[in-house]
């Protein structure tokens with residue numbers, strides 16, 4: 366890395382939430398990076414819809430958080446329901462924090478807000494620009510070959526951030542391989558309109574079904590809802606009377622758990638889905654972990670403090686993946702004894718305030 370007196374040239378590959386957060390965090394420190402993305406524009410799909418308390422705290426410094434909060438839906442409760450038996454409600458407002466809610470906002474809206482702020486800070490997302498290859502030079506700089514409108518261009522940088530998602534070219538250029546473990550069975554995500562949705566608008570619902578099936582439903586605004594389930598048909602996991610006026614999609618996908626061994630080689634770094642993937646489990650999901658990677662990396666690049674980047678991010682990544690795997694396992698218990706143990710624990714959490722506070726903190730991704 367160059368000495369702190371020299372101006373740093375940073376390339377960020379990928380303008381998803383991780384790349385945009387890295388760009389914002391560098392730009393607010395006076396380093397306006399080159400941010401490229403192979404796609405034409407922000408993808409119009411919702412994907413990650415829950416922003417954690419930690420993400421909202423981290424995005425305050427760049428001025429993004431107030432805009433996210435003003436645009437998203439504040440979810441104040443979680444309702445956990447079983448097909449047979451009473452449901453219980455968790456009140457997020459019990460958390461002593463200014464962000465004592467889950468902020469629901471489709472990922473494309475989050476990206477639009479981040480991109481606008483990056484432009485205000487003097488940056489610009491260069492779309493239709495694909496990274497082709499990277500070469501580490503002896504002097505520590507990195508030569509990047511990019512392609513735009515069929516033309517190749519070569520530029521040299523002090524640091525490169527690979528925020529280019531699950532099929533990362535940067536990771537491939539670093540020669541780093543993903544170890545992959547695929548969850549058995551398919552998962553699915555659906556979006557639908559329901560005019561008579563029988564639950565509160567400021568509530569997220571967990572439908573714990575028979576045989577270990579479960580679905581989570583989040584409000585997207587108006588009559589629109591998003592469901593994610595651990596089966597190949599999210600809609601079939603939602604029980605109780607309700608109409609579906611329009612089904613926008615209901616698609617199955619594989620969930621695989623992957624985590625790189627190292628996030629850094631020389632002055633090339635990985636962040637976000639390029640470094641890890643796992644179940645899309647709400648605030649413990651990939652977008653929020655990517656935002657944490659990005660904030661740490663941008664600060665470290667700006668302050669020439671990148672040595673312990675891998676150690677720090679690998680620990681957070683491993684803990685988050687562990688929590689996500691545990692949440693998926695517990696929600697999907699089909700064994701009667703395990704189900705009884707889970708239900709007793711949830712029941713105790715409802716009665717014991719300190720336990721309940723812990724569950725709320727985990728649910729909102731606080732701390």
Ligand SMILES: Cc1cc2nc3c(=O)[nH]c(=O)nc-3n(C[C@H](O)[C@H](O)[C@H](O)COP(=O)(O)OP(=O)(O)OC[C@H]3O[C@@H](n4cnc5c(N)ncnc54)[C@H](O)[C@@H]3O)c2cc1C
Pocket residue numbers: 378379380381382383384401402403404412413414415472494495496497528529530531532533534535554636637638639645646647648649650651652653654655
């Ligand atoms: C259905 C679904 C539901 C989800 N729900 C949640 C949720 O509730 N909570 C949560 O936290 N997460 C969720 N996720 C995961 C979340 O969407 C991802 O973790 C997040 O998008 C990762 O962000 P990223 O910026 O690291 O990567 P991406 O968003 O994948 O961005 C990578 C970018 O890099 C670009 N790129 C790739 N290769 C190149 C190249 N060679 N040159 C230039 N650009 C390149 C791509 O065009 C892309 O724009 C969900 C995902 C899905 C699919």
